[in-house]
Amino acid sequence: MRARLGTGDGVRLGVIAALLLFCLLGLPGMLSTYWIDVLTLVAIYSVVALGLNVLMGRVGLVSLGQIAVLALGAWIAARLSFATGLPFPIVLLLSGVLTMVLGTVIGLPALRLSGLYLALITLMLAGTITVVLTATNFPNGGSGFLGYTDTDQGGTAMRRPSIAETDPAFYRYTVVVAAVLFLVALWHVRSKPGRAWAAIRQSEPAALAAGVNTTLYKLWAFALASFLAGVAGGLLAGSVGKLFTFQFSTRESILLLAVVLMGGIYSLWGALVAGAFMKLLPALLDDWGLPADLLTILFGVGILQVLLTAPGGLAQQFPRDMAKLGRALGRLFGRGSPAQEAAK
Amino acid sequence: MPSWEDFKPFIVTGLALGGVYALSGVGTVVLYRATGVLNLAFGAVGAMGAFISWSLIDRGTVPDGIAFLICILFGGVVTLAYGLAFGPPLAGRDPLVKATATLGLALIMLGAMSWIWSDKARSLNLPTTNSSFEVGDVLVNWTQVIAFALGVAVAAGTAAFLRFTNVGTAMRALASDREITATLGVPVLRVEAIAWLFSGLLAGASGLLLANLIGLDAATLTFLFISSLAATLIARLRSISVTLIAAIVVGLVSALVTPILEISQYRDMAPFVLATIALLWLSRHREISFARRAG
Numbered sequence: 139m140r141a142r143l144g145t146g147d148g149v150r151l152g153v154i155a156a157l158l159l160f161c162l163l164g165l166p167g168m169l170s171t172y173w174i175d176v177l178t179l180v181a182i183y184s185v186v187a188l189g190l191n192v193l194m195g196r197v198g199l200v201s202l203g204q205i206a207v208l209a210l211g212a213w214i215a216a217r218l219s220f221a222t223g224l225p226f227p228i229v230l231l232l233s234g235v236l237t238m239v240l241g242t243v244i245g246l247p248a249l250r251l252s253g254l255y256l257a258l259i260t261l262m263l264a265g266t267i268t269v270v271l272t273a274t275n276f277p278n279g280g281s282g283f284l285g286y287t288d289t290d291q292g293g294t295a296m297r298r299p300s301i302a303e304t305d306p307a308f309y310r311y312t313v314v315v316a317a318v319l320f321l322v323a324l325w326h327v328r329s330k331p332g333r334a335w336a337a338i339r340q341s342e343p344a345a346l347a348a349g350v351n352t353t354l355y356k357l358w359a360f361a362l363a364s365f366l367a368g369v370a371g372g373l374l375a376g377s378v379g380k381l382f383t384f385q386f387s388t389r390e391s392i393l394l395l396a397v398v399l400m401g402g403i404y405s406l407w408g409a410l411v412a413g414a415f416m417k418l419l420p421a422l423l424d425d426w427g428l429p430a431d432l433l434t435i436l437f438g439v440g441i442l443q444v445l446l447t448a449p450g451g452l453a454q455q456f457p458r459d460m461a462k463l464g465r466a467l468g469r470l471f472g473r474g475s476p477a478q479e480a481a482k
Numbered sequence: 483m484p485s486w487e488d489f490k491p492f493i494v495t496g497l498a499l500g501g502v503y504a505l506s507g508v509g510t511v512v513l514y515r516a517t518g519v520l521n522l523a524f525g526a527v528g529a530m531g532a533f534i535s536w537s538l539i540d541r542g543t544v545p546d547g548i549a550f551l552i553c554i555l556f557g558g559v560v561t562l563a564y565g566l567a568f569g570p571p572l573a574g575r576d577p578l579v580k581a582t583a584t585l586g587l588a589l590i591m592l593g594a595m596s597w598i599w600s601d602k603a604r605s606l607n608l609p610t611t612n613s614s615f616e617v618g619d620v621l622v623n624w625t626q627v628i629a630f631a632l633g634v635a636v637a638a639g640t641a642a643f644l645r646f647t648n649v650g651t652a653m654r655a656l657a658s659d660r661e662i663t664a665t666l667g668v669p670v671l672r673v674e675a676i677a678w679l680f681s682g683l684l685a686g687a688s689g690l691l692l693a694n695l696i697g698l699d700a701a702t703l704t705f706l707f708i709s710s711l712a713a714t715l716i717a718r719l720r721s722i723s724v725t726l727i728a729a730i731v732v733g734l735v736s737a738l739v740t741p742i743l744e745i746s747q748y749r750d751m752a753p754f755v756l757a758t759i760a761l762l763w764l765s766r767h768r769e770i771s772f773a774r775r776a777g
Contacts (some may be wrong), residue, residue, distance in 0.1 A: 200578055250765045254520060254577045258715060259761055262754040265708055269751035388705050389592065392585050399582070434593030441586030445579055446571055 161313050166306035176421040178309045178377050181316040184413025185370040187398045188323050188406065189363030195403030196327060196335040197359040200257040202391050203264030207364050209271055209386035211237040211371020216277040216381060219296050226299035226376065230315065234369035241364025242357055249356055264391055268383065276381035296375045312373050319366055323406060331358055396437040399444045402454050488741040490620045493734070495695075498626035500733025501633030502691045503710040507725040508633075508640050509684030510711065514719045515644075515657035516677035517569060520581040521561070525707025526591035527682065528689020529700050531556040533599050535690065536606045536698055546609065550690055557686025558679050560587075565678030570671065573660065588704065595700040604698040611694055629691045636684065637726035644722070649676055709736070709750075712757035718764060732756055 166174055186208050193199045201207075215233035218224060224232070248259050275286040302311035326332055334355040337345035346352050375381055397415040402408030415437070420430045448455050506524055514520050535553035538544050544552070564587050572580050610624035644650035652673045655663040664670045688710075692703055713732050717724035732753045739749040 200582065247762050251761060254581055255715075255761060255765075257578055257581065258520075258711065259758060261708060262712065262715075262757050262761075265705075265754040266751045266758070269748060269754075272750075273747040387701070388708070389701060392589060395582070395585065396589060429597055431593045431597035434596070435590050436593075438586045438589030438591075438593060441589065442568065442583055445575075445583045445586070446568070 158313070158317060162310050166309060171305050173421075174305050174309045175377070176418060178305070178312050179374075179417040180413045181309075181312045182370050182373045182377060182413075183394075183416045184410045185316050185319050185373070186367050187394065187401065187412035187416070188320060188409035189366035189370075190394060190398045191401070191403050191406065191409040191412070192323055192327070192335075193359055193363045194398065195405075195408070196332065196339065197356060198339040199356065199359065200253075200395070201260040201360075201363065202257055202388075202395060203260035203267070204363065204367055204394055205386050205388075205391040206264035206267040207237060207241055207367040208371045208374065209381075209383075210240060210267060211368035212375045212381050212386075213271065213276055213371070214368065215372035215375045216296050219375070220277050226297070226302075230369050230372040233372040234365045237368025237371065238361050238365040241367075242361045245357060245360035245364075249353060249360075261388070261391075264388060268386065268388065271383045271386065275383065276375075278380060296379055296381075298376045308377060312377065315369065315373060319369060320406060320409075323362070323366070326362060327406070331355055331362075335359060393434070393437060396441045400437065400440040405454060484741040484743075489738055490618065492737040492740050494617075494620055494622050494626055495740075496734035496737030497730065498629040498695055498733070499737055500730035501630035502688050502695065503713050503729035503733050504633030504637050504726045505629075505684055505691070506688040506707060506710040507713045507717070507729045508637050508722060509681040509688070510714045511717065511719055511722060511725050512640060512644075512653070513677050513681035514714075516653040517565070517656070517674045518573075518577050518580060518660070519565075519569065519584065520577065520719065521681060521685075522581055522584045522707075522711075523561075523564070523586075523588035523591060524681070524685045525689070525710075526588040526595075526700075526704040527557050527560050528685040528687075528692065528707075529703035530560070530591045530595055530689070531686040532606055532689040532693035532698055532703065533595055533700070536604055536693075537599070539606075550608065553690045554683055554686035557684070557689060558682035560591075561682025561685055562675060562679045565675060565682075569674055569678065592700060592704055599700070606690070606693040606698045608690070608694050625691065625694050629695060632687070632691075633729065634726065637722055641722040649673060653677060709753035712753035715757045716760040728756075728760075 161177075165177065169177070186204055189207075190201060190204045193201055211233050214236050215229055218229045218232055219226075222229075244263055248256055248263075251259055274284050277284065277286055298308055299311060302308040327335075334345065334350045334352075337348060337350050338352055338355060342352055378385075394412070394416065397412040398408065400415060401410070401412035419433055423430050423433055506528070510521060510524060531553035534556055535549045538549040538552060539546055564584075568583055572583055608625050608628075610628055612623070614621050614623035616622070644654055652663065652668045653676075655666070655668060656670065656673060660670065689703060692706055696702060696706065709732060710729060713729035714725050716728035716732075735756065736749050736752040739752060740746055
């Protein structure tokens with residue numbers, strides 16, 4: 139389908155392009171390596187959040203195991219990277235596709251279950267993946283199928299693409315890949331699958347009656363979310379080099395759910411906000427000398443607040459609040475408020 | 483393959499663990515049936531109670547017995563407070579939304595725990611852990627006995643309570659239809675409050691026992707609840723007796739795998755695998771159907 143562009147879309151596209159260019163060209167020069175690494179993680183986790191965002195916001199399915207799928211993707215990418223001399227983009231693509239296949243195979247029987255049971259079975263499967271990964275560890279250049287070696291040096295770091303060996307270069311690489319993946323998700327949402335998902339979310343019987351193959355499209359959503367998490371896993375493996383199981387705990391899965399809800403599930407921007415919540419905020423708090431646990435508490439409050447009062451999350455609430463603020467400011471300056479006069 | 487002798491001690495650990503799983507399983511099922519809320523913060527609340535108990539004992543401000551009691555009460559009070567504050571506004575929402583909201587409480591508890599009690603190895607010892615007796619040649623301590631006995635007793639008591647008392651009947655009615663139950667004159671909020679409180683007290687008790695049997699660690703205690711959740715899933719969040727049996731099986735299987743070295747490191751996934759298989763098996767004949775309650 140060819141989307142028609144109105145003037146609003148034109149402005150939006152311009153802003154997005156400018157933002158992207160700033161992220162690619164402006165930011166790396168302004169920040170230290172530490173913050174560039176943090177921003178790389180933000181980009182990676184927004185891709186993971188994007189998968190959950192589509193699942194929850196578009197189709198109405200909840201997965202409590204996206205972080206485990208991310209771990210699966212990272213494992214596959216690391217394994218492929220150590221076992222073969224494949225170029226990095228191929229490794230990324232393959233880890234995405236293989237994770238997608240695994241995610242779909244797991245998702246197929248689970249689709250018989252609905253709502254709450256589906257969410258709980260993803261929690262169980264995530265637990266299983268975590269236990270297996272704790273036992274096998276991540277490949278670090280060892281031999282055999284598992285590719286793990288228990289050395290003092292902690293093994294070899296996973297290689298990065300030749301054009302993006304340094305941290306700023308890998309950051310740019312990640313941002314570009316993430317932007318492409320956001321476009322993939324946007325295409326899905328704007329075209330046939332998106333309409334099918336919207337129908338399913340509204341009412342599954344109605345969607346079925348309208349001729350939507352509900353099983354196919356639900357599975358498609360799972361496949362897309364797993365693909366996104368798989369590619370993100372590959373990027374994560376390249377970014378941090380050495381992977382450890384504790385990075386992929388169940389707690390992280392719950393935190394991801396929290397930030398995706400807080401970011402907003404009805405807009406793809408929400409995924410970007412979620413990525414920033416997940417990785418940028420802890421780094422900022424750390425920088426300011428505040429405990430990161432404070433954030434866990436805030437995210438908990440955030441879940442409750444979103445579910446009770448603001449189902450659209452920040453991505454919807456923020457523009458609305460800004461518009462409100464704008465109107466309030468307009469009124470303030472239009473009238474010349476007494477408070478302002480008094481302040482002078 | 484290890485010999486029978488190697489398995490013996492793990493039967494005891496397995497039964498004790500199964501007893502605690504039954505305890506939290508019953509708490510989860512009762513709450514779910516009465517209010518439609520699957521409380522995913524169950525483990526976190528119990529863990530927080532155990533930590534508070536540990537702090538009180540560590541400072542020596544109160545006698546140990548009181549500290550243990552406070553752990554159980556903490557579970558009850560926090561769960562009840564959550565239920566009163568967030569139960570009614572979310573009552574009409576999908577079970578999935580209600581369950582997700584409890585994750586908020588779980589995160590608040592988790593954050594608070596790792597903030598106040600930084601990750602350091604601690605242990606909480608009930609006095610019953612120190613006295614033990616021998617069965618055959620296996621050492622059994624009284625905490626293990628209490629865990630198993632309490633699990634069985636609470637399951638049996640709850641089943642009887644739901645069957646024979648007025649409040650129990652009201653809870654079962656709520657499980658079928660909240661609106662109609664309210665129309666019939668059942669004080670819905672009060673019955674729900676009882677369910678929240680009861681479930682919370684069980685959360686506190688499970689937290690205390692697990693802290694003793696497994697160890698006092700926020701993440702472990704919080705996510706061990708997922709294992710007991712496996713038992714309730716096998717019971718499809720409905721049957722108390724199936725929950726009890728499933729809980730003991732889950733506890734036994736995860737403990738009995740320990741001496742088999744080849745798969746010992748995978749023992750923690752036993753509950754998840756059992757629950758997944760059970761869920762898929764139970765739903766094997768399900769066609770896509772949209773049979774929903776009217777209203």
